[in-house]
């Protein structure tokens with residue numbers, strides 16, 4: 001009789017002990033999962049990650065088509081940092097470049113003399129003929145009204161208006 005009672009009490013204590021143990025274990029495991037990642041991901045890294053990625057995705061790419069009638073649209077308003085792609089839809093060659101012809105020095109830093117440099121990505125000048133079907137692209141980093149022309153057919157002009 002006494003032995004049975006001891007066994008029952010033992011089982012009860014053991015059961016309670018395991019309950020407490022598993023419960024506190026569950027709590028210990030749950031706490032970091034719920035608290036730590038939510039605080040970390042939602043506040044700090046989210047902010048530092050969003051800013052550069054927003055900058056990258058904020059860049060819009062605009063298309064100007066070069067046809068027998070000239071550049072279309074003739075005037076295009078974009079935001080600073082946007083990229084413009086000129087697509088040559090004529091059978092002739094195309095060479096978009098900033099004014100004035102023939103020096104191409106109006107857009108800051110531009111000069112047709114710099115076309116011999118290895119990196120011409122910062123000057124608003126195609127620097128060479130772009131054949132039918134080819135596309136020239138330029139990213140505008142300067143605010144202003146920038147007139148350009150086809151260096152191979154100067155009467156064809158266009159304007160890119162870059163706003164803040």
Ligand SMILES: [Cu+2]
Pocket residue numbers: 097100101102103104149150151152
């Ligand atoms: Cu020119």
